[in-house]
Each structure stands twice: as structure tokens, then as C-alpha cells.
Amino acid sequence: MFYLIGLGLKPKQLTLEALEAIRYCDEVFLENYTSVYAEGNIFELEKICGKKTKIAERTFVEEEFEKILENSRAKNIALLVLGNPLSATTHIQAILDAKNLKIDFKIIPGISVFDFLGATGLQQYKFGRTTTIVLHEKGFEPESFYDVICENQKMGLHTLCLLDIKAEQNKLMTIKEALDVLEKIESNRKEKILQKSFFVGFSNAFSENEKIFAGTLNELKKHDFGIPASLIVCGKLNEKEKEALGI
Numbered sequence: 001m002f003y004l005i006g007l008g009l010k011p012k013q014l015t016l017e018a019l020e021a022i023r024y025c026d027e028v029f030l031e032n033y034t035s036v037y038a039e040g041n042i043f044e045l046e047k048i049c050g051k052k053t054k055i056a057e058r059t060f061v062e063e064e065f066e067k068i069l070e071n072s073r074a075k076n077i078a079l080l081v082l083g084n085p086l087s088a089t090t091h092i093q094a095i096l097d098a099k100n101l102k103i104d105f106k107i108i109p110g111i112s113v114f115d116f117l118g119a120t121g122l123q124q125y126k127f128g129r130t131t132t133i134v135l136h137e138k139g140f141e142p143e144s145f146y147d148v149i150c151e152n153q154k155m156g157l158h159t160l161c162l163l164d165i166k167a168e169q170n171k172l173m174t175i176k177e178a179l180d181v182l183e184k185i186e187s188n189r190k191e192k193i194l195q196k197s198f199f200v201g202f203s204n205a206f207s208e209n210e211k212i213f214a215g216t217l218n219e220l221k222k223h224d225f226g227i228p229a230s231l232i233v234c235g236k237l238n239e240k241e242k243e244a245l246g247i
Contacts, residue, residue, distance in 0.1 A: 002072040002098050004091060006084045006110020009206050010039040011048055018108045022049045026075040029056040029068065033167035034090065035082035035112075036228050039207035053080065058167070061090055069094070069103050084112035113230055116205040117160065120212055120232060121244025128157030133178040133231070134164040135171075146185045149233050153193055156236035163229060172227040175201045179221050179231070198237065200245070203229035214245045 003025060005018045014022075022028055030042065030053040046052055056065075056079065068077055085091045085107065098105040117124045131148035145161065152159040163173035179199075186194050194217055202212045203225040213223045220231075237245070 001076050002069055002094075002103055002105040003076065003078040003108065004085045004094060004105065005078050005080050005108045006086075006112070007045065007080055007082050008111040009083060009113070009116075010037055011044040012040070013111050013206070014045070014048060015108065015110065018110065019049060021106070021108055022051055022078055022080070024076055025051070025078040027068075027071075027077045028053045028080060029078065030054065030080045031056050031061055031082075031091075033058045033061075033165060034088045036165065036172065037082060038204040038228060039209065058090075061094070065094060066097060066101070069098055069101055072098075072103055072105075081110070084110050084114070087112050087114065111206070113162070113205055114160070116202070117232075119205070120200045120202060121214075122158055122200065122232065122234070122241055123238070126156075126158055126235065126238075126241075127160055128152030128155060128235070130160045130162065132162040132164065133173065133181055135166070135173055135177065136181055136184070143185050146182060146189075149182075150191075150193060153197070153233070153235055158235045159233040161231040161233060163231065165228075172229075174227060175203070175223075175225045175229045175231050176221050179217055183217070194233070198234040198245075198247070200232040200234065201225050201229060202232075203227060205230075214247065 003021050005021055007014055028051050032055050071077060081091055129148050131145040133145050134142060149159045163178050165172055182194055199220050200214045201220050204210050211225050
């Protein structure tokens with residue numbers, strides 16, 4: 001059987017169901033490119049589970065994982081994902097592949113950054129489409145995430161912006177870098193949507209080093225959040241949200 005298992009945002013957020021499944025499996029793979037722990041590390045996870053993990057990089061999961069699925073006909077194999085495994089298209093594709101190959105599978109969810117939104121003081125049902133802000137590089141300067149923010153703003157909805165992770169370079173985008181990219185796009189388009197917006201930045205969700213700070217774009221740029229972090233561009237705030245944010 002193939003198991004797709006969410007690990008949560010730190011080793012001790014592993015559910016009993018997930019722990020039991022990991023210990024039961026013959027092989028355990030850990031996907032390392034869509035998220036990182038807010039606290040703790042993989043060695044702590046392995047100690048808790050009593051199992052060694054094999055790192056599954058992006059190319060392996062996206063291009064070669066069918067081999068692992070085929071092997072799960074005879075063995076119990078797990079793919080571990082930090083956070084919740086159903087938050088990324090890649091992992092949903094793994095399940096679709098398992099269905100097409102008629103391979104038995106089980107999904108075990110985990111706590112993710114989406115479960116943290118209420119802790120910021122914002123109401124979860126008022127969030128629109130989520131987007132990911134990516135680092136601009138020479139010859140690669142996408143702007144689609146800015147369009148998502150604008151569309152949500154038109155409807156008065158908040159936007160959760162996940163920040164770019166380049167696992168192969170051990171690089172996590174900071175909130176300041178994300179704001180710089182957004183400012184650059186807005187300046188090129190001669191817009192002032194973000195200059196009029198309110199933001200919430202948070203990092204290390206559910207951990208001892210958790211940080212939440214709300215303010216204007218310029219105020220957030222001066223704040224040291226650390227990593228891993230996420231950014232929220234607020235839509236229309238109601239009175240309860242304003243009270244929770246202290247504004």
C-alpha cells in the first residue's frame with residue numbers, strides 16, 4: 001500500500017495515526033522541497049518514529065515516483081510531507097497516479113500553515129485564493145501572484161502568500177524579499193494597491209519562535225521575522241479583525 005502522510009509543522013505535531021503508519025511501512029520517503037519545519041528537524045522525526053527516511057527531491061517526486069508506486073504493490077511505502085500533503089498539486093498528482101495504476105493508498109493529513117490563519121486574528125472564511133510569491137531572477141520574473149492579490153482585493157478578501165523555497169540552494173524567501181518583489185511589480189504597473197493595503201507577516205508558525213506582526217508595507221519591511229515565513233495581504237477588515245490586529 002502507498003501512504004501519503006502529513007507531518008505537521010514540527011516533529012511533535014505528528015498524529016498517532018501517522019506515527020503508526022510510518023512505523024508499519026517498509027520504506028519511508030521524505031519530500032523536501034515544498035515546505036520546511038517551523039521547529040525541530042528530520043533527525044528528531046526519525047528518532048520519534050524509529051525509522052530512517054530517504055530524501056525525495058522535486059525531480060524524483062515529479063518524474064520518477066511511478067517506480068515507487070509500482071513497488072507499493074508488494075510493500076508498504078510512505079511519502080512524508082511537511083504540513084498537509086493535500087496542499088500541493090504535486091502530492092494530489094501522486095494520488096491520481098495511484099488511482100490510475102489501481103494501487104491501494106491511504107492519505108493521512110497533517111497540520112499546515114492554513115490551520116494557523118486564525119491565530120493572526122483574521123477570519124479564515126474571508127480568505128480568497130492562495131498564491132506563492134517567487135524570487136525574481138534574470139530571465140524569470142513572473143507576476144501572476146500579484147494578479148491574484150489584486151483579484152482578491154477587488155472582492156474584499158485576504159490573500160495568503162506563500163513564499164518561494166529553493167531547496168536545492170537551501171534558500172527560503174524572506175518577507176522583506178517578497179515585499180520588494182511586490183513593490184517592483186506595482187511600480188512597473190504604476191499601481192498603488194499595496195501602498196494602501198494592510199499586511200500581516202508571520203513566521204515559525206506554532207513554534208517557540210513564532211512571530212506575528214501587522215502593519216503597512218513599509219512597517220513590515222523594517223520588521224525581522226526570520227524564516228520560514230508567510231505573508232498575508234489583507235482585504236476588507238471587519239471590526240473584530242481590527243480589534244484582533246490592534247488597529
